[in-house]
Amino acid sequence: MSTAGTVTSFVARLYGERLRVAYDGYVTRDPVERLSLRPGRDDPYALYERIRDRGTLSRTRHGGWVTPSYELSSAVLRDRGLTSSRGVGEGGGAGLDEASLSFLGMNPPDHTRLRSVVRRAFSPRALDGYRPRIERSVDTLLDAASARGSFDLVGSLAAPLPIAVITDLLGIPDEYALDFAEYGATIGSALDGIRSLRHAARLVNSQTKLAAMFDDLFARRRADPRDDVISTLANAPDDVVAPGELRPLCFLLLIAGFETTVNLIGNCVLALLDRPPLWRELCADPVGLAGAVVEETLRFDPPVQRTSRYPSRETELAGRLLRPDEQVVVLIGAANRDPAVYRRPDEFDPHRAGAPEHLAFSAGTHYCLGGPLARLEAQVAVRRLAERMPHLQRAGAVRRRNATTIRGPVELPVRLAAAPRATGAGS
Numbered sequence: 001m002s003t004a005g006t007v008t009s010f011v012a013r014l015y016g017e018r019l020r021v022a023y024d025g026y027v028t029r030d031p032v033e034r035l036s037l038r039p040g041r042d043d044p045y046a047l048y049e050r051i052r053d054r055g056t057l058s059r060t061r062h063g064g065w066v067t068p069s070y071e072l073s074s075a076v077l078r079d080r081g082l083t084s085s086r087g088v089g090e091g092g093g094a095g096l097d098e099a100s101l102s103f104l105g106m107n108p109p110d111h112t113r114l115r116s117v118v119r120r121a122f123s124p125r126a127l128d129g130y131r132p133r134i135e136r137s138v139d140t141l142l143d144a145a146s147a148r149g150s151f152d153l154v155g156s157l158a159a160p161l162p163i164a165v166i167t168d169l170l171g172i173p174d175e176y177a178l179d180f181a182e183y184g185a186t187i188g189s190a191l192d193g194i195r196s197l198r199h200a201a202r203l204v205n206s207q208t209k210l211a212a213m214f215d216d217l218f219a220r221r222r223a224d225p226r227d228d229v230i231s232t233l234a235n236a237p238d239d240v241v242a243p244g245e246l247r248p249l250c251f252l253l254l255i256a257g258f259e260t261t262v263n264l265i266g267n268c269v270l271a272l273l274d275r276p277p278l279w280r281e282l283c284a285d286p287v288g289l290a291g292a293v294v295e296e297t298l299r300f301d302p303p304v305q306r307t308s309r310y311p312s313r314e315t316e317l318a319g320r321l322l323r324p325d326e327q328v329v330v331l332i333g334a335a336n337r338d339p340a341v342y343r344r345p346d347e348f349d350p351h352r353a354g355a356p357e358h359l360a361f362s363a364g365t366h367y368c369l370g371g372p373l374a375r376l377e378a379q380v381a382v383r384r385l386a387e388r389m390p391h392l393q394r395a396g397a398v399r400r401r402n403a404t405t406i407r408g409p410v411e412l413p414v415r416l417a418a419a420p421r422a423t424g425a426g427s
Protein backbone atom coordinates (compact mmCIF):
# COMPACT_ATOMS: atom_id res chain seq x y z
CA MET A 1 0.00 0.00 0.00
CA SER A 2 1.24 3.57 -0.75
CA THR A 3 2.21 5.81 2.16
CA ALA A 4 -0.91 7.92 1.53
CA GLY A 5 -3.04 4.77 1.56
CA THR A 6 -1.48 3.59 4.80
CA VAL A 7 -2.07 6.96 6.44
CA THR A 8 -5.68 7.10 5.23
CA SER A 9 -6.49 3.65 6.51
CA PHE A 10 -4.72 4.41 9.78
CA VAL A 11 -6.79 7.58 10.26
CA ALA A 12 -10.00 5.76 9.30
CA ARG A 13 -9.26 3.01 11.83
CA LEU A 14 -8.27 5.43 14.55
CA TYR A 15 -11.31 7.67 14.21
CA GLY A 16 -13.66 4.75 13.50
CA GLU A 17 -12.54 3.19 16.77
CA ARG A 18 -13.00 6.49 18.64
CA LEU A 19 -16.47 6.92 17.22
CA ARG A 20 -17.41 3.39 18.25
CA VAL A 21 -16.19 3.90 21.83
CA ALA A 22 -17.95 7.29 22.06
CA TYR A 23 -21.21 5.83 20.71
CA ASP A 24 -21.15 2.83 23.05
CA GLY A 25 -20.04 4.91 26.01
CA TYR A 26 -22.19 8.01 25.65
CA VAL A 27 -25.24 6.71 23.75
CA THR A 28 -25.67 3.15 25.01
CA ARG A 29 -23.88 4.08 28.29
CA ASP A 30 -22.03 0.79 28.29
CA PRO A 31 -19.86 0.82 31.47
CA VAL A 32 -16.94 -1.04 29.86
CA GLU A 33 -16.77 1.47 27.00
CA ARG A 34 -17.27 4.38 29.39
CA LEU A 35 -14.03 3.36 31.10
CA SER A 36 -12.20 4.74 28.04
CA LEU A 37 -14.06 8.05 28.16
CA ARG A 38 -14.00 10.96 30.59
CA PRO A 39 -16.35 9.32 33.16
CA GLY A 40 -13.96 6.37 33.39
CA ARG A 41 -10.92 8.58 33.73
CA ASP A 42 -12.55 10.64 36.47
CA ASP A 43 -13.92 7.71 38.45
CA PRO A 44 -13.46 4.20 37.05
CA TYR A 45 -14.48 2.69 40.39
CA ALA A 46 -18.16 3.64 40.01
CA LEU A 47 -18.18 1.97 36.59
CA TYR A 48 -16.48 -1.13 37.97
CA GLU A 49 -19.42 -1.57 40.33
CA ARG A 50 -21.84 -1.50 37.39
CA ILE A 51 -19.71 -4.12 35.64
CA ARG A 52 -19.65 -6.15 38.87
CA ASP A 53 -23.46 -6.13 38.89
CA ARG A 54 -23.34 -8.03 35.59
CA GLY A 55 -21.51 -10.94 37.17
CA THR A 56 -18.09 -12.52 37.53
CA LEU A 57 -17.43 -12.75 33.80
CA SER A 58 -19.44 -10.80 31.26
CA ARG A 59 -19.34 -10.11 27.55
CA THR A 60 -17.95 -6.85 26.17
CA ARG A 61 -19.82 -5.33 23.23
CA HIS A 62 -17.06 -6.45 20.88
CA GLY A 63 -16.75 -10.16 21.39
CA GLY A 64 -14.42 -10.15 24.36
CA TRP A 65 -14.90 -10.79 28.07
CA VAL A 66 -14.35 -8.74 31.19
CA THR A 67 -13.97 -9.68 34.84
CA PRO A 68 -14.08 -7.41 37.92
CA SER A 69 -13.75 -10.38 40.31
CA TYR A 70 -10.62 -10.79 42.43
CA GLU A 71 -10.86 -14.56 42.49
CA LEU A 72 -11.37 -14.95 38.75
CA SER A 73 -8.76 -12.28 37.87
CA SER A 74 -6.21 -14.05 40.02
CA ALA A 75 -7.07 -17.40 38.39
CA VAL A 76 -6.91 -15.95 34.86
CA LEU A 77 -3.50 -14.35 35.48
CA ARG A 78 -2.12 -17.61 36.85
CA ASP A 79 -3.61 -19.82 34.12
CA ARG A 80 -0.85 -21.08 31.79
CA GLY A 81 -3.47 -21.78 29.12
CA LEU A 82 -4.14 -18.06 28.77
CA THR A 83 -1.44 -15.94 27.13
CA SER A 84 -0.62 -12.23 27.23
CA SER A 85 0.53 -12.15 23.63
CA ARG A 86 -1.06 -8.84 22.81
CA GLY A 87 0.53 -7.04 25.74
CA VAL A 88 -0.94 -4.65 28.27
CA GLY A 89 -4.55 -3.41 28.11
CA GLU A 90 -7.59 -3.97 25.96
CA GLY A 91 -6.56 -2.75 22.55
CA GLY A 92 -3.78 -1.13 24.57
CA GLY A 93 -0.28 -1.24 23.22
CA ALA A 94 -1.89 -0.67 19.84
CA GLY A 95 0.73 1.94 19.15
CA LEU A 96 3.64 -0.28 20.01
CA ASP A 97 5.36 -2.93 18.05
CA GLU A 98 4.33 -6.06 19.94
CA ALA A 99 7.90 -7.29 19.99
CA SER A 100 8.87 -4.17 21.91
CA LEU A 101 7.08 -5.59 24.93
CA SER A 102 9.66 -8.38 24.96
CA PHE A 103 8.99 -11.13 27.48
CA LEU A 104 5.81 -9.49 28.78
CA GLY A 105 4.20 -10.81 25.59
CA MET A 106 5.94 -14.20 25.60
CA ASN A 107 5.27 -17.62 27.08
CA PRO A 108 7.73 -20.02 28.71
CA PRO A 109 10.35 -21.15 27.81
CA ASP A 110 11.33 -17.92 25.97
CA HIS A 111 9.72 -15.85 28.71
CA THR A 112 11.73 -17.67 31.40
CA ARG A 113 14.98 -17.37 29.45
CA LEU A 114 14.73 -13.59 28.96
CA ARG A 115 13.27 -12.82 32.38
CA SER A 116 16.19 -14.63 34.05
CA VAL A 117 18.74 -12.45 32.25
CA VAL A 118 17.49 -9.25 33.89
CA ARG A 119 16.26 -10.75 37.18
CA ARG A 120 19.56 -10.06 38.92
CA ALA A 121 19.06 -6.31 38.48
CA PHE A 122 15.95 -6.60 40.71
CA SER A 123 17.35 -8.95 43.37
CA PRO A 124 17.28 -7.93 47.06
CA ARG A 125 21.06 -7.35 46.86
CA ALA A 126 20.69 -5.04 43.88
CA LEU A 127 17.87 -3.19 45.69
CA ASP A 128 20.12 -2.61 48.71
CA GLY A 129 22.57 -0.98 46.31
CA TYR A 130 19.89 1.28 44.81
CA ARG A 131 18.49 2.46 48.16
CA PRO A 132 21.15 5.10 48.98
CA ARG A 133 20.95 6.40 45.42
CA ILE A 134 17.17 6.63 45.60
CA GLU A 135 17.43 8.48 48.92
CA ARG A 136 19.94 10.91 47.42
CA SER A 137 17.73 11.51 44.37
CA VAL A 138 14.65 12.11 46.54
CA ASP A 139 16.53 14.56 48.77
CA THR A 140 17.95 16.49 45.82
CA LEU A 141 14.48 16.77 44.28
CA LEU A 142 12.93 17.83 47.60
CA ASP A 143 15.68 20.43 48.18
CA ALA A 144 14.72 22.09 44.91
CA ALA A 145 10.98 21.79 45.59
CA SER A 146 11.11 23.16 49.15
CA ALA A 147 13.04 26.20 47.95
CA ARG A 148 10.01 27.02 45.78
CA GLY A 149 7.37 26.57 48.50
CA SER A 150 4.62 25.73 46.00
CA PHE A 151 5.26 23.06 43.43
CA ASP A 152 3.77 20.33 41.27
CA LEU A 153 4.39 17.07 43.08
CA VAL A 154 4.41 15.06 39.85
CA GLY A 155 6.82 17.24 37.91
CA SER A 156 9.05 17.84 40.93
CA LEU A 157 9.23 14.37 42.49
CA ALA A 158 6.98 11.57 41.21
CA ALA A 159 8.13 11.73 37.56
CA PRO A 160 11.85 12.54 37.79
CA LEU A 161 12.55 9.92 40.46
CA PRO A 162 11.67 6.77 38.45
CA ILE A 163 13.36 8.24 35.39
CA ALA A 164 16.57 8.76 37.37
CA VAL A 165 16.36 5.23 38.78
CA ILE A 166 15.78 3.45 35.47
CA THR A 167 18.46 5.56 33.78
CA ASP A 168 20.84 4.44 36.49
CA LEU A 169 19.77 0.81 36.41
CA LEU A 170 20.12 0.49 32.65
CA GLY A 171 23.40 2.42 32.69
CA ILE A 172 22.45 5.36 30.45
CA PRO A 173 25.36 7.83 30.42
CA ASP A 174 24.68 11.42 31.51
CA GLU A 175 25.06 12.85 28.02
CA TYR A 176 22.08 10.73 26.89
CA ALA A 177 19.92 11.19 29.98
CA LEU A 178 17.78 14.13 28.77
CA ASP A 179 17.02 12.67 25.33
CA PHE A 180 16.40 9.32 26.94
CA ALA A 181 13.81 10.84 29.29
CA GLU A 182 12.03 12.62 26.44
CA TYR A 183 11.89 9.63 24.08
CA GLY A 184 10.97 7.30 26.93
CA ALA A 185 8.02 9.48 27.94
CA THR A 186 6.70 9.50 24.35
CA ILE A 187 6.99 5.75 24.01
CA GLY A 188 5.36 5.18 27.39
CA SER A 189 2.43 7.38 26.34
CA ALA A 190 1.58 4.81 23.64
CA LEU A 191 0.57 2.23 26.27
CA ASP A 192 -2.98 3.51 25.92
CA GLY A 193 -2.86 3.48 22.13
CA ILE A 194 -2.12 6.21 19.60
CA ARG A 195 -4.23 9.35 19.94
CA SER A 196 -3.50 11.17 16.68
CA LEU A 197 -1.33 11.20 13.61
CA ARG A 198 1.00 13.67 15.29
CA HIS A 199 1.28 11.35 18.25
CA ALA A 200 2.09 8.48 15.84
CA ALA A 201 4.80 10.53 14.16
CA ARG A 202 6.37 11.48 17.50
CA LEU A 203 6.27 7.85 18.55
CA VAL A 204 8.03 6.61 15.40
CA ASN A 205 10.64 9.34 15.74
CA SER A 206 11.29 8.50 19.40
CA GLN A 207 11.47 4.78 18.70
CA THR A 208 14.03 5.34 15.94
CA LYS A 209 16.17 7.67 18.05
CA LEU A 210 16.05 5.39 21.09
CA ALA A 211 16.91 2.35 18.99
CA ALA A 212 20.01 4.14 17.68
CA MET A 213 20.92 5.20 21.22
CA PHE A 214 20.64 1.64 22.53
CA ASP A 215 22.66 0.23 19.60
CA ASP A 216 25.41 2.72 20.34
CA LEU A 217 25.37 1.76 24.03
CA PHE A 218 25.44 -1.96 23.26
CA ALA A 219 28.61 -1.41 21.21
CA ARG A 220 30.21 0.75 23.92
CA ARG A 221 29.40 -1.72 26.71
CA ARG A 222 30.74 -4.66 24.71
CA ALA A 223 34.05 -2.86 24.45
CA ASP A 224 33.94 -1.57 28.04
CA PRO A 225 31.47 -3.46 30.28
CA ARG A 226 30.13 -1.83 33.47
CA ASP A 227 27.91 -3.01 36.30
CA ASP A 228 24.58 -2.21 34.62
CA VAL A 229 21.77 -3.91 32.72
CA ILE A 230 22.88 -2.79 29.27
CA SER A 231 26.33 -4.32 29.86
CA THR A 232 24.70 -7.59 31.01
CA LEU A 233 22.49 -7.72 27.94
CA ALA A 234 25.14 -6.64 25.43
CA ASN A 235 27.55 -9.32 26.65
CA ALA A 236 25.05 -12.19 26.93
CA PRO A 237 25.64 -15.06 24.48
CA ASP A 238 23.32 -15.12 21.44
CA ASP A 239 21.53 -18.26 22.65
CA VAL A 240 20.62 -16.44 25.87
CA VAL A 241 19.60 -13.11 24.30
CA ALA A 242 19.36 -13.18 20.50
CA PRO A 243 20.55 -9.95 18.85
CA GLY A 244 16.96 -9.06 17.84
CA GLU A 245 15.78 -9.43 21.45
CA LEU A 246 18.15 -6.83 22.93
CA ARG A 247 16.32 -3.63 22.07
CA PRO A 248 12.80 -4.90 22.90
CA LEU A 249 14.07 -5.89 26.35
CA CYS A 250 15.41 -2.39 26.97
CA PHE A 251 12.15 -0.89 25.71
CA LEU A 252 10.15 -3.05 28.11
CA LEU A 253 12.24 -2.01 31.11
CA LEU A 254 12.08 1.59 30.03
CA ILE A 255 8.29 1.69 29.66
CA ALA A 256 7.71 -0.32 32.83
CA GLY A 257 10.10 1.92 34.74
CA PHE A 258 8.74 5.22 33.39
CA GLU A 259 4.99 4.94 33.32
CA THR A 260 4.10 3.14 36.50
CA THR A 261 6.03 4.25 39.58
CA VAL A 262 5.30 7.91 38.83
CA ASN A 263 1.60 7.13 39.25
CA LEU A 264 2.14 5.08 42.39
CA ILE A 265 3.83 8.06 44.06
CA GLY A 266 1.22 10.48 42.69
CA ASN A 267 -1.75 8.33 43.76
CA CYS A 268 -0.23 7.75 47.18
CA VAL A 269 0.44 11.41 47.98
CA LEU A 270 -2.99 12.36 46.66
CA ALA A 271 -4.71 9.79 48.89
CA LEU A 272 -2.74 11.04 51.90
CA LEU A 273 -3.23 14.77 51.41
CA ASP A 274 -6.95 14.18 50.92
CA ARG A 275 -7.01 12.50 54.35
CA PRO A 276 -5.31 14.95 56.75
CA PRO A 277 -5.59 12.70 59.85
CA LEU A 278 -3.82 9.92 57.94
CA TRP A 279 -1.16 12.31 56.67
CA ARG A 280 -0.53 13.44 60.25
CA GLU A 281 -0.32 9.82 61.38
CA LEU A 282 2.30 9.14 58.71
CA CYS A 283 4.25 12.25 59.70
CA ALA A 284 4.31 11.02 63.30
CA ASP A 285 5.81 7.68 62.26
CA PRO A 286 7.19 7.87 58.68
CA VAL A 287 9.49 4.86 58.97
CA GLY A 288 6.84 2.65 60.54
CA LEU A 289 3.96 3.55 58.23
CA ALA A 290 5.41 4.32 54.77
CA GLY A 291 5.34 0.65 53.67
CA ALA A 292 1.69 0.12 54.64
CA VAL A 293 0.60 3.36 53.01
CA VAL A 294 2.26 2.44 49.71
CA GLU A 295 0.75 -1.05 49.84
CA GLU A 296 -2.74 0.32 50.44
CA THR A 297 -2.28 2.72 47.50
CA LEU A 298 -1.45 -0.24 45.27
CA ARG A 299 -4.74 -1.86 46.31
CA PHE A 300 -6.94 1.21 46.46
CA ASP A 301 -5.80 3.10 43.35
CA PRO A 302 -3.43 0.93 41.29
CA PRO A 303 -1.33 2.63 38.57
CA VAL A 304 -2.03 -0.21 36.10
CA GLN A 305 -5.81 -0.59 36.07
CA ARG A 306 -6.17 -3.50 33.69
CA THR A 307 -4.44 -6.14 31.65
CA SER A 308 -5.66 -8.91 29.39
CA ARG A 309 -5.20 -12.52 28.42
CA TYR A 310 -6.15 -14.69 25.44
CA PRO A 311 -7.06 -18.38 25.55
CA SER A 312 -4.72 -20.40 23.35
CA ARG A 313 -7.53 -22.94 22.84
CA GLU A 314 -11.22 -23.30 23.70
CA THR A 315 -11.41 -22.76 27.43
CA GLU A 316 -14.11 -22.87 30.06
CA LEU A 317 -14.02 -20.00 32.50
CA ALA A 318 -16.61 -19.24 35.18
CA GLY A 319 -19.05 -21.54 33.39
CA ARG A 320 -18.64 -19.79 30.01
CA LEU A 321 -16.98 -21.17 26.89
CA LEU A 322 -14.24 -18.91 25.49
CA ARG A 323 -12.93 -19.25 21.96
CA PRO A 324 -9.18 -19.02 21.26
CA ASP A 325 -8.99 -15.43 20.02
CA GLU A 326 -11.32 -13.88 22.59
CA GLN A 327 -9.77 -11.27 24.83
CA VAL A 328 -10.32 -11.52 28.58
CA VAL A 329 -9.92 -8.10 30.19
CA VAL A 330 -8.82 -8.32 33.82
CA LEU A 331 -9.89 -5.18 35.67
CA ILE A 332 -7.15 -4.98 38.29
CA GLY A 333 -8.65 -1.79 39.78
CA ALA A 334 -12.00 -3.57 40.24
CA ALA A 335 -10.49 -6.82 41.57
CA ASN A 336 -8.62 -4.80 44.21
CA ARG A 337 -11.96 -3.48 45.50
CA ASP A 338 -13.88 -6.72 45.34
CA PRO A 339 -16.14 -6.76 48.43
CA ALA A 340 -15.93 -10.55 48.49
CA VAL A 341 -12.26 -10.18 49.44
CA TYR A 342 -11.78 -6.77 51.04
CA ARG A 343 -13.92 -5.37 53.81
CA ARG A 344 -14.93 -1.71 53.25
CA PRO A 345 -13.15 -1.86 49.86
CA ASP A 346 -13.68 1.83 49.02
CA GLU A 347 -11.95 2.99 52.19
CA PHE A 348 -8.25 3.83 52.14
CA ASP A 349 -7.03 1.95 55.19
CA PRO A 350 -3.32 1.18 55.56
CA HIS A 351 -4.08 -0.81 58.70
CA ARG A 352 -6.14 -3.56 57.07
CA ALA A 353 -4.91 -6.97 58.10
CA GLY A 354 -5.30 -10.50 56.82
CA ALA A 355 -6.47 -9.58 53.29
CA PRO A 356 -4.77 -11.30 50.33
CA GLU A 357 -2.20 -9.36 48.28
CA HIS A 358 -3.71 -6.96 45.74
CA LEU A 359 -3.25 -7.64 42.03
CA ALA A 360 -1.54 -4.30 41.25
CA PHE A 361 1.58 -6.18 40.15
CA SER A 362 -0.45 -8.90 38.38
CA ALA A 363 0.09 -12.58 39.33
CA GLY A 364 1.54 -15.79 37.94
CA THR A 365 4.14 -15.92 35.17
CA HIS A 366 4.09 -12.20 34.40
CA TYR A 367 4.12 -10.98 38.00
CA CYS A 368 5.84 -7.59 37.85
CA LEU A 369 9.59 -7.93 37.94
CA GLY A 370 10.04 -4.36 39.17
CA GLY A 371 7.55 -4.59 42.06
CA PRO A 372 10.18 -4.47 44.84
CA LEU A 373 11.95 -1.56 43.14
CA ALA A 374 8.70 0.38 42.67
CA ARG A 375 7.79 -0.22 46.33
CA LEU A 376 11.22 0.96 47.46
CA GLU A 377 11.06 4.14 45.38
CA ALA A 378 7.58 5.01 46.58
CA GLN A 379 8.35 4.22 50.22
CA VAL A 380 11.46 6.39 50.24
CA ALA A 381 9.57 9.18 48.47
CA VAL A 382 6.61 9.31 50.91
CA ARG A 383 8.81 8.74 53.96
CA ARG A 384 11.14 11.61 53.09
CA LEU A 385 8.19 13.80 52.13
CA ALA A 386 6.56 13.18 55.53
CA GLU A 387 9.85 13.69 57.38
CA ARG A 388 10.81 16.87 55.58
CA MET A 389 7.47 18.45 54.70
CA PRO A 390 4.91 17.62 57.39
CA HIS A 391 2.98 20.81 56.55
CA LEU A 392 2.43 19.85 52.93
CA GLN A 393 -1.06 20.64 51.56
CA ARG A 394 -2.94 20.37 48.31
CA ALA A 395 -2.86 23.66 46.42
CA GLY A 396 -5.23 23.20 43.50
CA ALA A 397 -7.09 20.82 41.27
CA VAL A 398 -5.53 17.55 40.17
CA ARG A 399 -5.10 17.06 36.45
CA ARG A 400 -5.46 13.40 35.55
CA ARG A 401 -3.62 11.42 32.90
CA ASN A 402 -5.68 11.03 29.74
CA ALA A 403 -5.43 7.25 29.84
CA THR A 404 -7.43 4.12 30.60
CA THR A 405 -4.85 1.44 31.36
CA ILE A 406 -2.64 3.73 33.42
CA ARG A 407 -4.16 5.83 36.21
CA GLY A 408 -2.59 8.72 38.07
CA PRO A 409 -2.27 12.49 38.30
CA VAL A 410 -0.31 14.26 35.62
CA GLU A 411 -0.26 17.39 37.78
CA LEU A 412 -0.72 17.61 41.55
CA PRO A 413 -0.19 21.16 42.88
CA VAL A 414 0.97 21.31 46.50
CA ARG A 415 2.36 23.93 48.87
CA LEU A 416 4.17 24.10 52.15
CA ALA A 417 2.02 25.74 54.82
CA ALA A 418 3.81 27.99 57.29
CA ALA A 419 2.50 26.18 60.35
CA PRO A 420 0.47 23.06 61.21
CA ARG A 421 -3.29 23.49 60.85
CA ALA A 422 -5.75 22.08 63.31
CA THR A 423 -8.11 20.84 60.63
CA GLY A 424 -5.52 20.04 57.99
CA ALA A 425 -5.65 20.58 54.26
CA GLY A 426 -8.14 19.19 51.85
CA SER A 427 -9.22 19.54 48.32
Ligand code: HEM
Pocket residue numbers: 077084087088103104105115166252253254256257260261264302303304307308360361362363365366367368369370371373374
Ligand atom coordinates in the same frame (compact mmCIF):
# COMPACT_ATOMS: atom_id res chain seq x y z
C1 HEM B 1 4.00 0.86 40.70
C2 HEM B 1 4.76 0.47 39.75
C3 HEM B 1 4.47 -0.70 38.87
C4 HEM B 1 3.28 -1.32 38.60
C5 HEM B 1 1.89 -0.99 39.14
C6 HEM B 1 3.56 -2.40 37.68
C7 HEM B 1 2.63 -3.27 37.19
C8 HEM B 1 2.91 -4.35 36.38
C9 HEM B 1 1.93 -5.29 35.90
C10 HEM B 1 0.44 -5.23 36.21
C11 HEM B 1 2.59 -6.21 35.15
C12 HEM B 1 2.02 -7.46 34.49
C13 HEM B 1 1.10 -7.21 33.34
C14 HEM B 1 0.41 -8.48 32.97
O1 HEM B 1 0.33 -9.44 33.75
O2 HEM B 1 -0.11 -8.54 31.84
C15 HEM B 1 3.99 -5.85 35.16
C16 HEM B 1 4.96 -6.55 34.50
C17 HEM B 1 6.26 -6.13 34.44
N1 HEM B 1 6.82 -5.06 35.10
FE1 HEM B 1 5.90 -3.80 36.33
N2 HEM B 1 4.91 -2.40 37.41
C18 HEM B 1 5.50 -1.38 38.13
C19 HEM B 1 6.82 -1.02 38.13
C20 HEM B 1 7.79 -1.63 37.41
C21 HEM B 1 9.17 -1.23 37.36
C22 HEM B 1 9.78 -0.06 38.14
C23 HEM B 1 9.80 -2.09 36.51
C24 HEM B 1 11.23 -2.12 36.09
C25 HEM B 1 11.99 -1.14 35.91
C26 HEM B 1 8.82 -3.06 36.05
C27 HEM B 1 9.08 -4.08 35.19
C28 HEM B 1 8.15 -5.00 34.76
C29 HEM B 1 8.47 -6.07 33.84
C30 HEM B 1 9.83 -6.37 33.24
C31 HEM B 1 7.28 -6.78 33.64
C32 HEM B 1 7.08 -8.03 32.78
C33 HEM B 1 7.15 -9.25 33.67
C34 HEM B 1 6.95 -10.54 32.89
O3 HEM B 1 6.32 -10.55 31.83
O4 HEM B 1 7.47 -11.56 33.37
N3 HEM B 1 7.62 -2.75 36.62
N4 HEM B 1 4.16 -4.71 35.91
